[in-house]
Amino acid sequence: MSDDTLSPHSPLSPLSSGSDNESDDTSAQSADSAPVQKAQNADSPIQRADSATEHELEDEVPQALQDDMEGALPEFPSELPVLPVRDIVVFNYMILPLFVGREKSVQAVDAALNGSRYLMITTQKEESTEDPGPDDLHTTGTVVMIMRMLKMPDGRLKVLVQGISRAVVRRFVSETPFLMAEVEAVHEPEVEMLNVEQEAMMRAAREQSERILSLRGVATSDIMAVLNSVNDPGRLADLIAANLRMKVQEAQKILECTDPLERLHLVNTQLVKETEVAAMQAKIQTMAREGMDKAQKDYYLREQLKAIRRELGEGDSGDDDLEDLARMLDKAGLPKDVRKEADKQLRRLASMHPDASEASVVRTYLEWFGELPWKKMSRDRLDIPVAEAILNEDHYGLAKVKDRILEYLSVRKLNPKSKGPILCFAGPPGVGKTSLGRSIARALGRKFSRVSLGGMRDEAEIRGHRRTYIGAMPGRIIQIIKQLGTRNPVIMLDEIDKLGSDFRGDPSSALLEVLDPEQNFSFSDHYLNVPFDLSKVMFICTANQLDTIPAPLRDRMEIIQIPGYTMQEKASIARKYLIPRQTEENGLTVEETVIPDSVITKVIQEYTREAGLRNLEREIGTICRKLARKKAEGAKGPFKVSVKNLQGLLGVPRYLEEEGDKELMPGVAMGLAWTPFGGEILHIEVTTMTGKGKLTLTGQLGEVMKESAQAALSYARAHAGELGVDPDFLEKLDIHIHVPAGATPKDGPSAGVTLMIALISALTGKSVNSDLCMTGEITLRGRVLPVGGIKEKILAGVARGLGHVIIPRQNVKDLEDVPAELLRKITVHTAERIEDLLPLAFSK
Numbered sequence: 001m002s003d004d005t006l007s008p009h010s011p012l013s014p015l016s017s018g019s020d021n022e023s024d025d026t027s028a029q030s031a032d033s034a035p036v037q038k039a040q041n042a043d044s045p046i047q048r049a050d051s052a053t054e055h056e057l058e059d060e061v062p063q064a065l066q067d068d069m070e071g072a073l074p075e076f077p078s079e080l081p082v083l084p085v086r087d088i089v090v091f092n093y094m095i096l097p098l099f100v101g102r103e104k105s106v107q108a109v110d111a112a113l114n115g116s117r118y119l120m121i122t123t124q125k126e127e128s129t130e131d132p133g134p135d136d137l138h139t140t141g142t143v144v145m146i147m148r149m150l151k152m153p154d155g156r157l158k159v160l161v162q163g164i165s166r167a168v169v170r171r172f173v174s175e176t177p178f179l180m181a182e183v184e185a186v187h188e189p190e191v192e193m194l195n196v197e198q199e200a201m202m203r204a205a206r207e208q209s210e211r212i213l214s215l216r217g218v219a220t221s222d223i224m225a226v227l228n229s230v231n232d233p234g235r236l237a238d239l240i241a242a243n244l245r246m247k248v249q250e251a252q253k254i255l256e257c258t259d260p261l262e263r264l265h266l267v268n269t270q271l272v273k274e275t276e277v278a279a280m281q282a283k284i285q286t287m288a289r290e291g292m293d294k295a296q297k298d299y300y301l302r303e304q305l306k307a308i309r310r311e312l313g314e315g316d317s318g319d320d321d322l323e324d325l326a327r328m329l330d331k332a333g334l335p336k337d338v339r340k341e342a343d344k345q346l347r348r349l350a351s352m353h354p355d356a357s358e359a360s361v362v363r364t365y366l367e368w369f370g371e372l373p374w375k376k377m378s379r380d381r382l383d384i385p386v387a388e389a390i391l392n393e394d395h396y397g398l399a400k401v402k403d404r405i406l407e408y409l410s411v412r413k414l415n416p417k418s419k420g421p422i423l424c425f426a427g428p429p430g431v432g433k434t435s436l437g438r439s440i441a442r443a444l445g446r447k448f449s450r451v452s453l454g455g456m457r458d459e460a461e462i463r464g465h466r467r468t469y470i471g472a473m474p475g476r477i478i479q480i481i482k483q484l485g486t487r488n489p490v491i492m493l494d495e496i497d498k499l500g501s502d503f504r505g506d507p508s509s510a511l512l513e514v515l516d517p518e519q520n521f522s523f524s525d526h527y528l529n530v531p532f533d534l535s536k537v538m539f540i541c542t543a544n545q546l547d548t549i550p551a552p553l554r555d556r557m558e559i560i561q562i563p564g565y566t567m568q569e570k571a572s573i574a575r576k577y578l579i580p581r582q583t584e585e586n587g588l589t590v591e592e593t594v595i596p597d598s599v600i601t602k603v604i605q606e607y608t609r610e611a612g613l614r615n616l617e618r619e620i621g622t623i624c625r626k627l628a629r630k631k632a633e634g635a636k637g638p639f640k641v642s643v644k645n646l647q648g649l650l651g652v653p654r655y656l657e658e659e660g661d662k663e664l665m666p667g668v669a670m671g672l673a674w675t676p677f678g679g680e681i682l683h684i685e686v687t688t689m690t691g692k693g694k695l696t697l698t699g700q701l702g703e704v705m706k707e708s709a710q711a712a713l714s715y716a717r718a719h720a721g722e723l724g725v726d727p728d729f730l731e732k733l734d735i736h737i738h739v740p741a742g743a744t745p746k747d748g749p750s751a752g753v754t755l756m757i758a759l760i761s762a763l764t765g766k767s768v769n770s771d772l773c774m775t776g777e778i779t780l781r782g783r784v785l786p787v788g789g790i791k792e793k794i795l796a797g798v799a800r801g802l803g804h805v806i807i808p809r810q811n812v813k814d815l816e817d818v819p820a821e822l823l824r825k826i827t828v829h830t831a832e833r834i835e836d837l838l839p840l841a842f843s844k
Helices: 051-058 061-070 103-114 196-215 221-229 233-241 248-256 260-312 318-332 336-351 357-371 384-394 399-414 433-444 476-484 507-515 551-555 567-585 597-606 614-632 643-650 703-718 749-764 790-799 809-817 834-841
Strands: 079-085 095-100 118-123 140-151 157-174 180-185 422-426 448-452 490-494 538-543 558-561 668-675 678-690 695-698 733-738 772-774 804-808 827-831
Touching (some): 079 157, 103 118, 103 140, 140 248, 221 233, 233 260, 336 357, 399 433, 433 538, 507 538, 567 597, 597 614, 597 643, 668 749, 668 790, 678 749, 678 790, 749 772, 772 790, 804 809, 827 834
Parallel strands (some): 422 538, 448 490, 490 538, 668 772, 804 827
Antiparallel strands (some): 118 140, 668 678
């Protein structure tokens, strides 16, 4: 029973803790001068009667109680109406008002009023029973006398009753229209003289009651006077039990106990429990009060700080910041689980001091949540002809790459839910891999950004830093997406083949989650620590070579080879893109700059040797700067560049056709090699001298080329007769094989055919055709095996002006990737065995 429902004259009511228990048939309200009171509700939740009505009922309570305590136990009929109650146990000497609402209960009260004014009150076994019968009630209860009755406007009755005697229901006489039972009063044994233990028990009960009252901050003098005046252990037990908040089962157990001393012992047990609860409540209230005092102090100091800031003109933006953050989060469209985390951090921030160091960390974290595009996406341009026109406008050639992009757009048009592809452009530097990414983004109508991975060694660059670190930031991927403001940009991961790893982690392993379509829909950045969907991002990677890319990472990507440009493609690109760009950058106009095609061809042949276009653009830029100087000095255009004055603009040619001899010396052959920068011509020289079969290899050859040289020598010895070589040449000669450009490491199986032909040329004294180059791997059985990089190698042969090339027969399929104009400039021969090489190499 809560204190606020008690009359101020009630001496023992503060022993009860918590709110009033609920019952369904009676509601008790406190009487002003009653020593024992309890407030309960029966038919409905606790309802307080208006104050005037309560005073009317309580006017006669003191005299009735006095008469009861001083007189003998009144006699009552053996058969009485029964009033069931839900969650209250009525004890002797209790005086309490009851609200009665159930039809049977109202009729029972009417019957008692029309008769002896006595009622038998028993407690239900189950509170949920709406219409209790004899089996639903405890047999032990309390006989009460109705002192006053008042009818309420809603039809209920309000009665004031006083507990008279414990009683036991012997049998139920009738159940309709109300419960009628034969009852028998329970007579308690009298305690004539208290022994030491019993006196100690009574004192303990009083002291525990006084302690409970003091813990609750209630004045104890009046209440303790009442308790000290009661010398009967049974009456003292009932007096205290009536005011203790107990479970119905525990209170019923005390009511059913007829031994006064045993009943007092049970009450003492309940008092010990109540004392512990009261002590804990007092401790909690003290802690809460201390916390409240600190919070009030902090609030007061913050208000002072705000006032000081306002006086200094700094303003007060703490609350405004929280409101702005909340609005930002509302507009961000966060997923459900992300919003849950954001709200949690927002509550933390609200409880922090604005100047706390952690507050700035949490505020920055929430700002990232609010600024990331969780749902914002760019609309794809799904007009295939328009996209094709944009790709053709930005790049010349590259048909395979353009077809792949148009295929992706077509799939997106038919299935908008398709995941973004992971393309990897592999090829030498300067072929337009990075600029191609910009064209793809422009064709798609998406935003574009580039991440350079070259030399990256820290995994946190991809996954971000944990927020526990000072200066923590999200990874580069999340930063770019925030910067672009869209969830589906085109992100180019440049130089993916140059990733490193050290004690800070392995970025290539972190990229697995970024580039795997089966995982990146829930990419978890260490800083955000919540999933972010990357499945709509179109990732494009670039690499010069694939060997250094880890196999699991390479498996996630679709490799598209961009081998390099032919001379014709370079000339067209220079005319269409490079010259206009360089003239504009150098302050010239296209009309002022006249560069004929013959000049462009000469620049390509004699000043650049590359698969890409960077050096070509540099040379064109040099020409434009020379012309810009003339214009700045006052010369009038147009400025025409010719083959004759080209050397004056660019200097001496860097690459001469000295290898274009009309005839090669015996022992010299030209092979083809693949490098990350495109195809190269590889000269192999073999010479013999008098000796005893010693083989010398120079030119910084790798292990594979050394093994190819040994294989060529062994084959020549085994088939000397067929090759026209002296079978005993190793007993008379030493052989020296040299590959020029000794400072450059060289390795690979592609030189096997060239080594074989150069060795036969040296041993037979026959010269190899001077306009012939070759590639292929050989075996000891004389087979010519396929190799890679056929397009780059043929491109290198054409660039040198050679007319014939030998390739393995199994590489014929690779000629589909070679442009038709390239094949028209060179004759391709195929060989399956070494015997097929001889007529081609020594046709003269």
